[in-house]
Amino acid sequence: MRPDIWPGVLVIGSVPPSYAFPSGHATVAFAMAMVLSDAEPGFRGGFYLLAFGIAFSRVYLGVHYPLDVIAGSLLGTAIGWLILRYFRFRRVSSGRQKKSAIHR
Numbered sequence: 001m002r003p004d005i006w007p008g009v010l011v012i013g014s015v016p017p018s019y020a021f022p023s024g025h026a027t028v029a030f031a032m033a034m035v036l037s038d039a040e041p042g043f044r045g046g047f048y049l050l051a052f053g054i055a056f057s058r059v060y061l062g063v064h065y066p067l068d069v070i071a072g073s074l075l076g077t078a079i080g081w082l083i084l085r086y087f088r089f090r091r092v093s094s095g096r097q098k099k100s101a102i103h104r
Helices: 024-039 041-060 066-094
Strands: none
Touching: 024 041, 024 066, 041 066
């Protein structure tokens, strides 16, 4: 079962009817934070702060357990790393050298 809604928590919308492990929101947020941080290093802190806020909101709203969010964050970080490795490999194999892995 999903966590119960705690008294005093503002709920916007309804609790999803399905179970999810890991948290898809946390996965996408951390994957995007990693990729965007590579493209714009000056905003790295903001990207990760936003990703953390999204992940925390899933627990706060009662739709995920903390472990769901932790697993999603780790999975998202791994996916982001794989995406960056892919683009770096592609860039090196094509002979192009650029500052960021995602710029063409």
